[in-house]
Amino acid sequence: MMKQVIIATKNVGKAREFQELLEKKGIEVKSLLDFPNCPDVEETGSTFAENAVLKAEAMAHYFHAIVIADDSGLSIDALDGRPGVYSARYAGEEKNDQKNIAKVLEELKGVPFEKRTARFHCALAVAAPGRRTTVVEGTCEGYITEVPKGENGFGYDPIFYVPQKGKTMAELSKEEKNQISHRAKALAKLEKQWDEIINDKE
Ligand SMILES: O=c1nc[nH]c2c1ncn2[C@H]1C[C@H](O)[C@@H](COP(=O)(O)OP(=O)(O)OP(=O)(O)O)O1
Numbered sequence: 001m002m003k004q005v006i007i008a009t010k011n012v013g014k015a016r017e018f019q020e021l022l023e024k025k026g027i028e029v030k031s032l033l034d035f036p037n038c039p040d041v042e043e044t045g046s047t048f049a050e051n052a053v054l055k056a057e058a059m060a061h062y063f064h065a066i067v068i069a070d071d072s073g074l075s076i077d078a079l080d081g082r083p084g085v086y087s088a089r090y091a092g093e094e095k096n097d098q099k100n101i102a103k104v105l106e107e108l109k110g111v112p113f114e115k116r117t118a119r120f121h122c123a124l125a126v127a128a129p130g131r132r133t134t135v136v137e138g139t140c141e142g143y144i145t146e147v148p149k150g151e152n153g154f155g156y157d158p159i160f161y162v163p164q165k166g167k168t169m170a171e172l173s174k175e176e177k178n179q180i181s182h183r184a185k186a187l188a189k190l191e192k193q194w195d196e197i198i199n200d201k202e
């Protein structure tokens, strides 16, 4: 029987990346997009880790299963770490990637390239009823460009320049992004827990 994991996300881009990252291991990935009636969880935490735990524990309770939640975002040094935990709703409640990008670029007008340093953060929380919740984190360093470039990925990828690739995150193939991303790095830290995570519920 195929092993299955539930990722507590309604974000299509994230769900796809988890699919790509985990199918290599022969794991079938479900996300909240497969369960349209599941409740929304308010992200009231002040850190990525806190929000990941909130989402993971609420959905573990709802599904009575081991669940992994991802809370992630972009932290820009010239903006004192913003948009940070507010990345998804930076330009408004409707969570519009284009508007979020436009707002960031507007706020960075006139800031020279070398001062446009930024990093993506990803916190992953693993929760299940009766299990102590665990959290791992990963980051990816880069620079914010002056104009969006590239069609791949999601969110802020078109304005996130990855120095070691000489391209924006949205110009990388999904394989390339999955080698260097904050999400891939955080996921790699779950390696030791992996057997427990997929063997618990079948
Ligand atoms: O690899 C990435 N490449 C580009 N942008 C990214 C990435 N990873 C996170 N981001 C941005 C998207 C969103 O603006 C925010 C996540 O917010 P976050 O609350 O974690 O996700 P979400 O609300 O879209 O879906 P959900 O909470 O259901 O998982 O950071």
Ligand SMILES: [Mg+2]
Binding pocket: 043, 088
């Ligand atoms: Mg969210």
